[in-house]
Amino acid sequence: MRVMERTFREQLFFLVLCLSVLKGDSRYIENNDISKDELFSFFNPELKRETPEELLYRRPLRCLDMIAVEGQFTFTAERPQLSCAAFFMAEPTEVISVDFDNVDIDCRGGDFITVFDGWVMKGDKFPSSQDHPLPLHERYVDYCDSGSLKRSVRSSQNVAMVFFRIHNAGSSFTLTVRKHINPFPCNVISQSPEGSYTIVIPQQHRNCSFSIIYPVEIDISEFSLGHNLNFPKRSMPRCAEAGDFVQLLGGSGIDTSKLLPITDFCISFSGSTHMKVGCDNTVVRMVSSGQFVNRVSFSYRLLDSQELQTIKLNNVEDFCFNN
Numbered sequence: 001m002r003v004m005e006r007t008f009r010e011q012l013f014f015l016v017l018c019l020s021v022l023k024g025d026s027r028y029i030e031n032n033d034i035s036k037d038e039l040f041s042f043f044n045p046e047l048k049r050e051t052p053e054e055l056l057y058r059r060p061l062r063c064l065d066m067i068a069v070e071g072q073f074t075f076t077a078e079r080p081q082l083s084c085a086a087f088f089m090a091e092p093t094e095v096i097s098v099d100f101d102n103v104d105i106d107c108r109g110g111d112f113i114t115v116f117d118g119w120v121m122k123g124d125k126f127p128s129s130q131d132h133p134l135p136l137h138e139r140y141v142d143y144c145d146s147g148s149l150k151r152s153v154r155s156s157q158n159v160a161m162v163f164f165r166i167h168n169a170g171s172s173f174t175l176t177v178r179k180h181i182n183p184f185p186c187n188v189i190s191q192s193p194e195g196s197y198t199i200v201i202p203q204q205h206r207n208c209s210f211s212i213i214y215p216v217e218i219d220i221s222e223f224s225l226g227h228n229l230n231f232p233k234r235s236m237p238r239c240a241e242a243g244d245f246v247q248l249l250g251g252s253g254i255d256t257s258k259l260l261p262i263t264d265f266c267i268s269f270s271g272s273t274h275m276k277v278g279c280d281n282t283v284v285r286m287v288s289s290g291q292f293v294n295r296v297s298f299s300y301r302l303l304d305s306q307e308l309q310t311i312k313l314n315n316v317e318d319f320c321f322n323n
C-alpha cells in the first residue's frame with residue numbers, strides 16, 4: 001500500500017511537472033514555491049469524508065494547484081503571477097462546475113482567468129479534439145471575454161482546469177468548485193491506478209475514452225457490440241472497418257488521438273484478456289457508430305517496478321520504452 005501510494009504521488013507530480021512546459025512563460029511556474037508535499041496533501045481521501053455537505057470547504061488557491069474536492073478556492077496575488085494553472089478532478093460519474101466569485105482582476109491590463117473543459121498538458125488535450133462534443137474554441141471560457149454573462153462553467157467530463165494570469169499584487173478571485181452527477185459519462189480520466197469500469201455507449205454516434213495515467217495491468221472481462229450477433233464470425237470485417245470497436249491505446253501524452261494502438265477488439269466475448277501495458281498513459285477507447293448498444297468492462301491495477309522492469313527487458317521494441 002505504501003509503495004503504491006508513493007508511485008501514485010510520483011505520477012501526479014510528473015503531471016504537474018509537465019505544466020512547466022505549457023504554452024506561455026514557464027519561468028514563473030519553475031519559481032513557484034509550492035512544495036510537493038503540500039500539493040499531495042490535497043489528495044487525502046479523508047478530507048472529502050470529513051466535509052459535511054452543507055459546509056463548503058475553503059482554502060487558498062495556489063498558482064499551481066490540483067483539486068479533487070468541492071469547495072471555495074481563493075487566489076490572492078502577492079506578486080505578478082503570469083502563468084498559473086489549477087487542475088480539477090472528480091469521480092468518473094461526475095462533472096465539475098466552476099463559478100467565478102468576487103473577481104477583482106485587471107482584464108484591460110492583460111489579466112485573465114480561463115476555464116478549460118478538460119485538461120491541457122504540453123499542448124496535449126484530454127479529451128482529444130476528435131472525441132469532445134464541443135469544438136475546441138468553445139471549450140475555453142474566459143472570464144474577461146464573457147464578463148458577467150458567464151459566471152458558471154460546467155465541464156463535459158470528470159476533469160477540468162483553470163489557467164490564470166494576474167499582473168498586480170493584491171488582485172484576487174474566488175472559484176467555487178462543485179461536482180454533479182453525470183448519468184452518461186463518456187470520456188474519463190481515472191482518479192486512481194486501480195479499479196474497474198464499464199464503458200457503455202447506448203446507440204450514440206460518438207467515441208468514449210477511459211484514460212489511466214499509470215502503467216497498468218488491464219483485464220478486459222466483457223465486451224459486447226450489438227452488431228456481432230448478426231455476423232457469422234468468419235465474415236467479420238477488420239476492426240477499423242467495423243463501425244463499432246474497442247481500442248487499447250498507450251503512450252506518454254494525454255491526447256488519445258496521438259497514442260499508439262496496442263490492440264483492437266471487434267468481436268464480442270466474455271471471458272478475460274489480461275495485458276500489461278508499461279506506458280505512462282493506458283487508454284480504453286470505444287468507437288461507436290450509433291446503431292448499437294456497445295459495452296466493455298475492465299479492471300486494472302498498477303504495475304510494480306519489477307513488472308515494469310520485466311516488460312522493459314522482454315520487449316525491446318515496446319514503444320513505451322523507446323520514447
Ligand SMILES: *[C@@H]1O[C@H](CO)[C@@H](O)[C@H](O)[C@H]1NC(C)=O
Nearest residue numbers: 130131205206207286287288
Ligand atoms: C470516432 O472515431 C473514429 C475512428 O477513430 C472516427 O472515424 C469517427 O469519425 C469518430 N466518430 C465521431 C462521432 O467522432
